[in-house]
Amino acid sequence: MKLLVVRLSAFGDIIHALPALEDLLARPDVQVHWLVDERYRFVTEVFPSAVHVHAVALKGKHPLRDAMRVVRELRRYHFDAVLDFQGLIKSALLARAANSVVYGLDEQFVRERPAAWLERSVPFAEQERHVVQQNRKVALAPFASSLDDLPVMSYEPPRLRKEVLASMRVPLACESSLEDWGNYIVLHAAGGWETKRLPDATWIEVARGIQSTGKRAVFSWGNVQECRRASTLAQQSHALCLPERLNMSALCRLLQKADAVVGADTGVLHLAAAMECTTVMFWGPSASWRSGPFGPRQWHVESNPPCGPCFRRKCGHFVCMDQIRASAILEALHESGAI
Structure with missing residues (x-):
């Protein structure tokens, strides 16, 4: 299965998504791609090497042109599903443009309500208050027969892999x-x-x-x-x-x-x-x-x-x-x- 994660920004929010990313990478049949804002591409340097990163310059000189470029690039992969961890209109539009089913946040937690109209909202349980739990819940959606029967996801602390930490030990x-x-x-x-x-x-x-x-x-x-x-x-x-x-x-x-x-x-x-x-x-x-x-x-x-x-x-x-x-x-x- 080929999946695209859309989390464009920001620094801390991308770190919050690491447990959900590990959930996906733990499945041997899953290939993960990630779409990020060019300004925050540096954060993806802490990702495992198996993740394919795509960047879009939404704050550059030609944001529309670059968005069209990245959409053409993403469509070539024919993703089985797209996961929007952000819940903004821009993230939902880019996710939808990849030409696949899009799973997103519970509509009660979507910051810009029109984004929910473009996605399949994944319902969160009352105890799933933490963003880490919510990201993990959305990451589970493509593998479920029904979104209403998903288990409650626990909090798992974001962690950098040992091999990633080892690669960061470069003298300053x-x-x-x-x-x-x-x-x-x-x-x-x-x-x-x-x-x-x-x-x-x-x-x-x-x-x-x-x-x-x-x-x-x-x-x-x-x-x-x-x-x-x-x-x-x-x-x-x-x-x-x-x-x-x-x-x-x-x-x-x-x-x-x-x-x-x-x-x-x-x-x-x-x-x-x-x-x-x-x-x-x-x-x-x-x-x-x-x-x-x-x-x-x-x-x-x-x-x-x-x-x-x-x-x-x-x-x-x-x-x-x-x-x-x-x-x-x-x-x-x-x-x-x-x-």
Whole structure:
């Protein structure tokens, strides 16, 4: 059976889909293809080599032309089924254009309702609240005689395969800097949503608290804007800032060598958890029960405001991140053994 998975973005959401991907690869008669937005193709570097990756530049100079190109490419494979893990109009249109039956999210969880009109909605059980469970449920659909009789899927933590981790052990250009740093904790101050960004004063207090224990705090970043903020935070807290932008292999190397990784509900934190690094994640507009990584090395700090979780990218009040205390993050690091 030849299957196409459509999960265009974003970083963390692609990591969430790893357990469903492993479910598919565990079937010896299944060949898996994956369609991703070109901007997030780097995330697929952590996929097993058996996965065939296709990329579409929806934010490029000629998005329509590139979408038509990738549709022609996909149609040549004559897929037996397509799985849409995203639930957006753009993902549903691309999935449908592959000329096969399309299975998608339960219509109650589809972010853009018209997407459900183009797909066969897979019903979720009440206890299937986590996105990992929901992805696994959709991945089961092509093999079922009836969508109404599918079993309840359990939560399985996303994990990178050992051979993938081994391939990521490439020395960093700043490897000598890492050795000079000694024991360090990565602070990822970026947040894909404005509402996930911790106030600067809280980050500075966390960094100073870490360094008071004799360990180094290292601010990470992924783009020019994040670099400016990370550099400013590092200067104000007398911490360190990554000297260069890291590719996926180098990022994995950085996280593997860290004593812990601290940040919001972002792709870097989900990647760290998938590598079984110690993580401390704080939550406000999003919810750990919905998308959090769970395991013996994962720690969570919840704000739980009366208005949340709202799952909104913008907010006129911005109360949830203000409720996250540096002392709570430092306490979680202490309980984890990182400091």
